Amino acid sequence: MGDQSSCRIVFIGAGNVAYNLANELYSKGINIIQVYSRTIDAAKELAQQIGADHTNAISNISRDADIYFCCLPDNILQSFLEQWKPSNGLIVHTAGSLSIDILTPFVTSYGVFYPLQTFSKIKRTNFENIPICIETNTTENGNILKSIANRISSQVFEITSDQRKTLHVAAVFSCNFVNHMYAISEILLKEKNIPFEILYPLIKETTDKTMQYSPSSVQTGPAIRNDENILKEHINSLNDQPEFQSIYAKISQSIQNINKQYD
Amino acid sequence: MGDQSSCRIVFIGAGNVAYNLANELYSKGINIIQVYSRTIDAAKELAQQIGADHTNAISNISRDADIYFCCLPDNILQSFLEQWKPSNGLIVHTAGSLSIDILTPFVTSYGVFYPLQTFSKIKRTNFENIPICIETNTTENGNILKSIANRISSQVFEITSDQRKTLHVAAVFSCNFVNHMYAISEILLKEKNIPFEILYPLIKETTDKTMQYSPSSVQTGPAIRNDENILKEHINSLNDQPEFQSIYAKISQSIQNINKQYD
Numbered sequence: 001m002g003d004q005s006s007c008r009i010v011f012i013g014a015g016n017v018a019y020n021l022a023n024e025l026y027s028k029g030i031n032i033i034q035v036y037s038r039t040i041d042a043a044k045e046l047a048q049q050i051g052a053d054h055t056n057a058i059s060n061i062s063r064d065a066d067i068y069f070c071c072l073p074d075n076i077l078q079s080f081l082e083q084w085k086p087s088n089g090l091i092v093h094t095a096g097s098l099s100i101d102i103l104t105p106f107v108t109s110y111g112v113f114y115p116l117q118t119f120s121k122i123k124r125t126n127f128e129n130i131p132i133c134i135e136t137n138t139t140e141n142g143n144i145l146k147s148i149a150n151r152i153s154s155q156v157f158e159i160t161s162d163q164r165k166t167l168h169v170a171a172v173f174s175c176n177f178v179n180h181m182y183a184i185s186e187i188l189l190k191e192k193n194i195p196f197e198i199l200y201p202l203i204k205e206t207t208d209k210t211m212q213y214s215p216s217s218v219q220t221g222p223a224i225r226n227d228e229n230i231l232k233e234h235i236n237s238l239n240d241q242p243e244f245q246s247i248y249a250k251i252s253q254s255i256q257n258i259n260k261q262y263d
Numbered sequence: 264m265g266d267q268s269s270c271r272i273v274f275i276g277a278g279n280v281a282y283n284l285a286n287e288l289y290s291k292g293i294n295i296i297q298v299y300s301r302t303i304d305a306a307k308e309l310a311q312q313i314g315a316d317h318t319n320a321i322s323n324i325s326r327d328a329d330i331y332f333c334c335l336p337d338n339i340l341q342s343f344l345e346q347w348k349p350s351n352g353l354i355v356h357t358a359g360s361l362s363i364d365i366l367t368p369f370v371t372s373y374g375v376f377y378p379l380q381t382f383s384k385i386k387r388t389n390f391e392n393i394p395i396c397i398e399t400n401t402t403e404n405g406n407i408l409k410s411i412a413n414r415i416s417s418q419v420f421e422i423t424s425d426q427r428k429t430l431h432v433a434a435v436f437s438c439n440f441v442n443h444m445y446a447i448s449e450i451l452l453k454e455k456n457i458p459f460e461i462l463y464p465l466i467k468e469t470t471d472k473t474m475q476y477s478p479s480s481v482q483t484g485p486a487i488r489n490d491e492n493i494l495k496e497h498i499n500s501l502n503d504q505p506e507f508q509s510i511y512a513k514i515s516q517s518i519q520n521i522n523k524q525y526d
Binding site for chain 2: 073074075097116117118120122123125129130131155157159162163165166167168169170171172173174175176177178179180181182183184185186187188189191192193194196198199200201202203204205206207209210211212213214215216218219220221222223224225227229230233234237238243244246247248250251254255257258
């Protein structure tokens with residue numbers, strides 16, 4: 001399987017990760033023969049985009065593919081594998097939070113192919129610079145997955161399950177929690193009839209700075225300045241939003257603590 | 264004072280805001296005659312860049328300027344004004360968190376000129392798209408400040424003290440707290456020997472998405488999916504970092520609550 005264009009791939013799942021990854025692999029000439037999803041419409045839609053067959057019946061999943069990409073929600077992969085009972089091929093999952101060991105009881109050839117990005121169907125993702133984190137049960141399987149990963153991305157890493165777990169937690173902080181900070185801002189501004197767009201230049205600059213310098217070295221604001229007056233005023237101003245108020249207090253405290261510990 | 268190139272400006276303060284704003288105004292041909300700072304070296308350095316005089320003595324602050332930009336830390340503006348006793352000119356502060364009323368006892372002509380951005384001296388800021396929030400005690404003073412703001416930015420807004428206070432709180436969430444989420448990620452990754460750079464594409468995509476769609480509409484991750492297994496696992500994995508652990512729990516809870524309230 002040195003030339004991955006000749007290998008036959010099945011996608012298990014047709015959600016955000018499957019949708020983006022399958023389309024990207026297809027666009028690089030990789031042969032996807034089938035898409036399985038519990039939801040027949042989702043399977044059909046993705047399959048049509050990439051010239052594959054589709055099914056929503058586990059028993060109809062092709063038995064002679066070379067690689068199976070399982071892009072299922074983390075909490076259903078285990079029970080899916082128990083029903084499916086894969087018999088051959090390289091079985092791969094794409095979940096940040098699941099150990100490679102979840103696959104051990106089921107097959108002899110397995111690995112993880114974790115693209116570190118937030119995916120949605122409204123916006124097709126270009127994989128060129130997306131880190132792809134690979135882990136496999138053998139070096140040979142590692143070479144197969146790396147060869148596929150290199151077709152779509154210049155950022156391919158060997159990452160252990162233990163590292164990947166931390167990476168996933170860090171991704172929650174840097175993506176989901178960052179987005180929630182934006183959502184809180186949007187809600188606060190809306191109450192004062194200020195469009196959220198007014199924050200765009202600040203948001204862009206904050207992110208640009210973080211990617212140029214170390215984030216802890218460029219922290220600004222009332223917490224790091226120990227400006228207790230402003231901190232108190234801000235906290236008082238959030239009296240009607242006790243949840244946001246306690247988030248404000250907790251993160252400010254943490255900014256001050258980190259500054260003491262790591263400076 | 265219709266043509267602002269002929270007006271004479273004094274800068275009070277030589278910190279991050281003064282440094283960036285004075286340089287930007289100077290580059291657009293606006294005449295800054297003097298820089299005051301308690302720290303003589305800071306006053307001198309900025310003054311030299313913009314062809315102005317400098318002083319660190321309050322009594323030497325020029326008495327015949329047209330506009331005084333007070334770019335002082337929020338918590339010292341009041342006591343500075345009490346010592347200075349300004350006699351004439353348009354007195355302006357640049358603080359997000361201070362009401363315009365702080366200036367009322369001291370002068371008859373006053374306003375606020377608040378550039379909504381995070382500033383530092385390591386990176387000179389281009390003001391072109393930075394929102395400048397203007398508030399003044401008279402329409403005439405408003406026109407003067409708007410005319411200056413329009414020289415450096417295409418985003419000039421009239422914002423009341425009440426709105427600006429909320430804007431400042433929102434800016435803390437979207438800048439300082441976002442940066443802290445990145446700092447936490449960096450610390451977690453460092454412990455597993457993973458370079459923070461691996462998150463750059465995710466950080467960039469998260470921010471791009473927020474600026475294309477409404478942040479609450481693009482929230483992803485275990486909290487919004489109510490994936491209790493992953494939430495528990497992540498929280499357990501942070502046992503050695505109780506502060507990060509409680510931030511994780513609190514923000515996840517808030518993501519779930521917001522989703523219920525606003526969806």
